[in-house]
Amino acid sequence: MTAMIARPFNQRIRIAGLRLAVLALVPVLLFSAPAVSGLSAALLHGAGILCIVAALLGRFWAILYIGGHKNRTVMQDGPYSICRHPLYLFSTIGAVGFGLMLESVTLTLLVGGIVLAILTATAAREERDLRRMFGGAYDAYAARVPRIMPGLSGFSTPQRVTFDTGTLRRNTRDAMVFLSLIPLAEALNWLHAAHPLSGLALW
Template identity: 50%
Template sequence: MRQAVNQRIRINILRVSFLLLVPIILFVRPHIALEGIGHEVIETVGTLLLIAGVLGRFWSILYVGGVKNAEVMQDGPYSMTRNPLYVASTVAAFGIGLMLGAFGFALLLGGVVGGVLYITARRESAFLEAHFGAVYRDYADRVPFFFPDPRLFRSKTEVTFRTNALRRNLFDAMVFLSFIPLVELIDSFKLHFGWSLPGLW
């Protein structure tokens, strides 16, 4: 029988990857001048996407925290997509790229994070089908694998959640949200000292 995906390894890999991202963003050249209104608009959109991704992660954790791989969650965000946690993380990563004003980097970062999580989700899906059989297959027939369909939303009136799952997610949320002041700091550095590093993307 298939084994469940080791979530701790995947989470730690993603955490380390985001820490490695910090020096890389010094080399990201914005497509629009930092002083212009256009850059502020793109940065604001990116910030909103990052916050939406973090909130989406919390919403997903409220439903699946503590029961992942123990049951087939089909309510709340899981009624619209089978992988809302991964979709939210991908949106947040794309938002970080936009905050830097670099469309190419936003697509690259969102694509890499989304790709890694998509592959992980495929492995998880195989485990859930092997473990839950017809229950999961029925769910998979109704609900999209990755891209959400809001028309399918349904939820119980009351949801019980586990606080330890929220606490674990809080650290990941802080990692994502730390990019908001970090990007502002880097923008200020670039404006004050001028661009001296070779730009990428």
């Protein structure tokens, strides 16, 4: 089912919320250090890099499906068959990866939880507009597919997918933000090792 193109969703609340969350986390990131070390720290660090790479690839995967179709149809294929907001799913995975790279389970839960909460609230706001645009078609989709946490059993995809290169190009910069989390985490780890600013150790 298709609908007339509507104005873009107002993302200012999401962006402002994420920025405020980052600012609030700055003292925690700077004045804490992981309580784990050795093999445990290395495993967390490696898992974090894998999560960030998965977030980057996952966002490109979602963009390939939604590019050129947003606000025109209820996309239900590929990543949109396992959750209604795969871009938010992979953004949360990237945030979890950042916490893992800092080698702290506490920071992983904190960063991932804050990002998930903000994106869940944003998704709920967006869905009110989607229900007005697509009516029963979106209601049926929402009844079958979870919002952000994926349900893999419902995966489906056509043999061929068309995508808009302009949309892919515009979203490349956003996706690259997640890649920048790797050197940022490395810099914070170096700072904690070379210049410990506090005795606050977070497991």
